[in-house]
Amino acid sequence: MAERIKLQQKTEFMWEIPREGGMQVPGRIYATAEMMEAIRSDNAPQQVMNVAHLPGIVKASLAMPDCHWGYGFSIGGVAAFDPATGVVSPGGVGYDINCGVRLMASGLSVDEVRPRLSRLVDTLFERVPTGVGVKGRLTLDGRQQREIVHGGAGWAIANGYGDEEELGFIEEGGCVGGAEPGAVSAKAFERGQFQMGTLGSGNHFLEVGYVHEIYDDEAAAAFGLAIGQVTAIIHCGSRGFGYQICDDSIATMNRACRKYGIELPDRQLCCAPIASPEGEHYFGAMNCGINYAFANRQVIAEWTRQAFVDALGIDRRTVALRTVYEVAHNIAKMERHVVDGKERELCVHRKGATRAFGPGHADVPERYRQVGQPVLIPGDMGRYSYVLTGAEGAMRNTFGSTCHGAGRAMSRTQAKKSSQGREIQQELARRGIVVRASSSRTMHEEISEAYKDVTEVVDTCEGAGISRKVAQLRPLGCIKG
Amino acid sequence: MEGRRGIGLGMMTFEIMEHTADVGIIAYGQTLGELLANAAAGMFSIIAEMGEVLPKESAPLELTAGGVEELVHGWLSELNYRSIVREELYVSYSFSECSPTRVKAMVHGEKIDFERHMIYTEVKAVTWHELKVEHLPSGWRAQVIFDL
Numbered sequence: 001m002a003e004r005i006k007l008q009q010k011t012e013f014m015w016e017i018p019r020e021g022g023m024q025v026p027g028r029i030y031a032t033a034e035m036m037e038a039i040r041s042d043n044a045p046q047q048v049m050n051v052a053h054l055p056g057i058v059k060a061s062l063a064m065p066d067c068h069w070g071y072g073f074s075i076g077g078v079a080a081f082d083p084a085t086g087v088v089s090p091g092g093v094g095y096d097i098n099c100g101v102r103l104m105a106s107g108l109s110v111d112e113v114r115p116r117l118s119r120l121v122d123t124l125f126e127r128v129p130t131g132v133g134v135k136g137r138l139t140l141d142g143r144q145q146r147e148i149v150h151g152g153a154g155w156a157i158a159n160g161y162g163d164e165e166e167l168g169f170i171e172e173g174g175c176v177g178g179a180e181p182g183a184v185s186a187k188a189f190e191r192g193q194f195q196m197g198t199l200g201s202g203n204h205f206l207e208v209g210y211v212h213e214i215y216d217d218e219a220a221a222a223f224g225l226a227i228g229q230v231t232a233i234i235h236c237g238s239r240g241f242g243y244q245i246c247d248d249s250i251a252t253m254n255r256a257c258r259k260y261g262i263e264l265p266d267r268q269l270c271c272a273p274i275a276s277p278e279g280e281h282y283f284g285a286m287n288c289g290i291n292y293a294f295a296n297r298q299v300i301a302e303w304t305r306q307a308f309v310d311a312l313g314i315d316r317r318t319v320a321l322r323t324v325y326e327v328a329h330n331i332a333k334m335e336r337h338v339v340d341g342k343e344r345e346l347c348v349h350r351k352g353a354t355r356a357f358g359p360g361h362a363d364v365p366e367r368y369r370q371v372g373q374p375v376l377i378p379g380d381m382g383r384y385s386y387v388l389t390g391a392e393g394a395m396r397n398t399f400g401s402t403c404h405g406a407g408r409a410m411s412r413t414q415a416k417k418s419s420q421g422r423e424i425q426q427e428l429a430r431r432g433i434v435v436r437a438s439s440s441r442t443m444h445e446e447i448s449e450a451y452k453d454v455t456e457v458v459d460t461c462e463g464a465g466i467s468r469k470v471a472q473l474r475p476l477g478c479i480k481g
Numbered sequence: 482m483e484g485r486r487g488i489g490l491g492m493m494t495f496e497i498m499e500h501t502a503d504v505g506i507i508a509y510g511q512t513l514g515e516l517l518a519n520a521a522a523g524m525f526s527i528i529a530e531m532g533e534v535l536p537k538e539s540a541p542l543e544l545t546a547g548g549v550e551e552l553v554h555g556w557l558s559e560l561n562y563r564s565i566v567r568e569e570l571y572v573s574y575s576f577s578e579c580s581p582t583r584v585k586a587m588v589h590g591e592k593i594d595f596e597r598h599m600i601y602t603e604v605k606a607v608t609w610h611e612l613k614v615e616h617l618p619s620g621w622r623a624q625v626i627f628d629l
Contacts, residue, residue: 071609095606201602240605246606247606247607250609266610268609411500441602481603
């Protein structure tokens with residue numbers, strides 16, 4: 001289907017789908033000519049066009065270089081809507097509400113950690129529950145769940161998980177307003193009850209790595225990153241609590257579309273006007289999911305810190321595992337952006353896309369403001385991840401957004417088949433990477449080759465001027481579901 | 482595609498449908514009840530190794546829906562939700578009522594024993610994406626994609 005879509009190359013790194021039929025705005029995909037070959041063979045361009053049909057969409061329906069087929073919106077999709085005439089769509093956020101990434105940097109070097117790396121990874125695997133059906137170490141009662149949905153990462157800190165100053169280094173300060181627990185179903189609360197402080201399965205992980213290369217000395221210095229420094233990355237979201245909120249909302253939104261006469265090319269695009277009872281209801285519930293995920297990563301961050309201290313036998317002050325930054329990559333929220341020379345409030349959806357505010361933006365922590373917001377782009381478990389910084393081009397062209405990861409190149413079955421008979425854990429161990437996973441199937445499904453090379457993705461974002469490379473991180477160890 | 486055949490029916494019960502990021506199923510059934518049972522078998526084959534699961538416990542499940550697609554979506558979503566919060570896996574179903582708008586069934590399965598049962602992955606949700614349920618002259622056919 002994508003072959004018939006008109007794609008005009010506008011710059012070396014950007015392609016446009018001209019407005020046609022019911023499209024309110026054009027579509028824009030950030031990619032190189034080589035990447036576009038793969039993107040064309042997927043349904044992502046059609047999904048970019050579908051999103052362009054939604055009421056009140058502003059400027060363009062966007063897709064980042066790691067875009068691929070998703071539910072309703074493509075993964076890597078970014079769309080902004082006018083609050084008065086536009087819509088909010090659960091399909092523009094995804095099931096894993098506020099799935100995101102936290103980067104932590106330690107006061108330790110690779111040489112200090114490597115001799116005790118296996119012990120560290122084992123300790124992390126013991127302390128941070130991963131996988132399916134594994135209950136967290138916390139069981140939440142109704143009062144605690146309500147506190148979490150209002151407090152986010154702040155709830156975790158108030159309960160002993162981390163330090164107050166970390167909040168300044170989390171997108172939105174680790175908590176959004178407007179959470180309405182009354183808009184969340186009993187089923188969602190039931191799913192969330194045992195999952196606080198858990199990573200989950202699939203592509204979620206906790207990785208210990210180190211800074212391998214620095215591309216931008218000024219930004220790296222501002223982020224406190226130096227060559228050889230040990231880091232930790234946490235990738236997870238709102239767990240069953242968020243999945244259930246999204247699922248419940250899709251049922252409500254399907255009815256809302258009929259009520260408001262919104263015609264959709266795909267049911268998974270269902271939405272409601274932002275200024276409608278259904279839109280407000282979704283926002284109230286989604287904000288609860290956002291805060292649950294902020295709390296989840298904060299709890300895991302603290303357990304990570306404790307695991308470093310205990311496994312390495314080094315005191316907390318020397319471990320100095322500090323939050324560099326935490327970003328959300330599945331979210332919708334109100335932000336102010338300049339469109340056609342005028343600043344206005346917009347409802348920005350990022351589904352598999354990361355906020356990347358440029359230098360000088362008031363929402364960037366003061367310590368980083370001169371260089372821009374840190375952006376964390378995980379790759380696969382065998383190669384590398386990147387730290388980027390937001391750039392001015394993102395503020396002009398992508399509502400302050402950039403890519404979020406590598407994107408899969410193989411289906412899970414393909415990955416399993418291609419790695420059949422291989423001992424993935426041993427292969428990685430021979431390369432000095434210690435991996436622990438709850439399921440050996442996950443290990444096979446998540447082999448490096450199953451993912452695209454994240455370098456191409458981040459280089460394209462840099463070429464397009466929507467973010468800049470700061471550092472490359474290499475993995476030392478990883479725990480997965 | 483990984484096909485599975487129904488015992489004694491000579492008819493395909495479900496097939497696994499591959500997708501780059503996620504996984505789907507195509508389920509078949511001579512009757513709507515059979516379709517629901519086979520779709521559930523397909524979903525649980527993604528979640529766990531089901532060979533070891535026995536119908537030790539039973540629980541009632543009642544569901545109403547606006548149409549057959551909503552029914553299939555609601556049925557699988559409810560089973561997935563129960564499986565997560567009750568830590569159970571289901572293997573068989575007996576229907577006392579089954580129409581495109583209403584299901585009354587007993588679901589049979591057992592509590593997950595993490596020593597004995599091999600759990601593969603979590604199904605985040607049953608999506609609406611390209612969800613299709615058809616009543617063909619040869620029987621029922623449903624296509625469902627899961628977010629993993």
